[in-house]
Amino acid sequence: xxxxxxxxxxxxxxxxxxxxxxxxxxxxxxxxxxxxxxxxxxxxxxxxxxxxxxxxxxxxxxxxxxxxxxxxxxxxxxxxxxxxxxxxxxxxxxxxxxxxxxxxxxxxxxxxxxxxxxxxxxxxxxxxxxxxxxxxxxxxxxxxxxxxxxxxxxxxxxxxxxxxxxxxxxxxxxxxxxxxxxxxxxxxxxxxxxxxxxxxxxxxxxxxxxxxxxxxxxxxxxxxxxxxxxxxxxxxxxxxxxxxxxxxxxxxxxxxxxxxxxxxxxxxxxxxxxxxxxxxxxxxxxxxxxxxxxxx
Numbered sequence: 001x002x003x004x005x006x007x008x009x010x011x012x013x014x015x016x017x018x019x020x021x022x023x024x025x026x027x028x029x030x031x032x033x034x035x036x037x038x039x040x041x042x043x044x045x046x047x048x049x050x051x052x053x054x055x056x057x058x059x060x061x062x063x064x065x066x067x068x069x070x071x072x073x074x075x076x077x078x079x080x081x082x083x084x085x086x087x088x089x090x091x092x093x094x095x096x097x098x099x100x101x102x103x104x105x106x107x108x109x110x111x112x113x114x115x116x117x118x119x120x121x122x123x124x125x126x127x128x129x130x131x132x133x134x135x136x137x138x139x140x141x142x143x144x145x146x147x148x149x150x151x152x153x154x155x156x157x158x159x160x161x162x163x164x165x166x167x168x169x170x171x172x173x174x175x176x177x178x179x180x181x182x183x184x185x186x187x188x189x190x191x192x193x194x195x196x197x198x199x200x201x202x203x204x205x206x207x208x209x210x211x212x213x214x215x216x217x218x219x220x221x222x223x224x225x226x227x228x229x230x231x232x233x234x235x236x237x238x239x240x241x242x243x244x245x246x247x248x249x250x251x252x253x254x255x256x257x258x259x260x261x262x263x264x265x266x267x268x269x270x271x272x273x274x275x276x277x278x279x280x281x282x283x284x285x286x287x288x289x290x291x292x293x294x295x296x
Contacts, residue, residue, distance in 0.1 A: 026104075049066065129198075129200060132203065228279065
């Protein structure tokens with residue numbers, strides 16, 4: 001019988017030598033440790049492998065898997081590495097499976113409390129904590145994009161039944177967004193998706209920093225289009241983000257990416273059913289925001 005509280009983790013790491021030791025230490029310090037943790041080193045050329053091996057010798061639940069084959073460093077590379085790790089543990093006995101980015105840290109009670117959330121709600125299929133971004137002064141601040149109805153890719157933990165209903169793997173997408181796709185599909189299949197602000201996740205590398213914020217925003221616009229987002233929702237959403245850094249430019253760059261894909265007539269990366277469901281969700285959100293006060 002699968003243990004109700006057992007969980008396994010997969011992490012994809014590419015040259016994460018600067019961050020991964022702290023990530024490992026935060027998992028080792030958990031009140032409830034994972035039954036197994038596969039760390040996939042995706043052709044790392046720095047000290048990532050040596051750091052993981054050092055801890056794997058002392059902690060039998062940690063396993064290093066090296067990927068050495070050449071492949072493009074595109075948006076699907078991380079998803080491919082995660083799926084390779086998932087492939088090694090699907091036959092193991094566990095109740096929950098999660099992705100954990102190699103540049104985050106969590107408090108010792110994180111997984112104990114998160115597993116408690118699953119016990120309280122049998123329909124909770126996907127859950128995680130809230131992201132706190134690291135700033136230049138060393139402080140961590142609550143990410144403005146956090147929503148209780150969405151779980152960041154960095155810490156997505158699935159109930160096994162939910163994950164298998166999604167195909168037992170993340171879906172590679174041309175411009176990223178496997179987390180958004182997974183949580184939307186989970187809701188399509190009747191599962192609850194929720195993040196919990198009291199469970200803090202400390203992200204040590206600013207999102208989009210490796211390739212430039214504006215380039216990252218442009219790619220997000222193309223991602224939104226590829227997943228079938230409503231043009232009306234996209235515009236209104238980005239109008240609400242003009243005050244986020246980099247002021248105006250980030251929102252404009254994301255909208256430019258969306259329009260660029262639209263003008264090129266790019267094929268959507270999702271099914272018609274998925275796109276229709278996503279747009280229905282987006283329209284419900286808009287109606288909730290702009291519903292007249294007397295209707296609330």
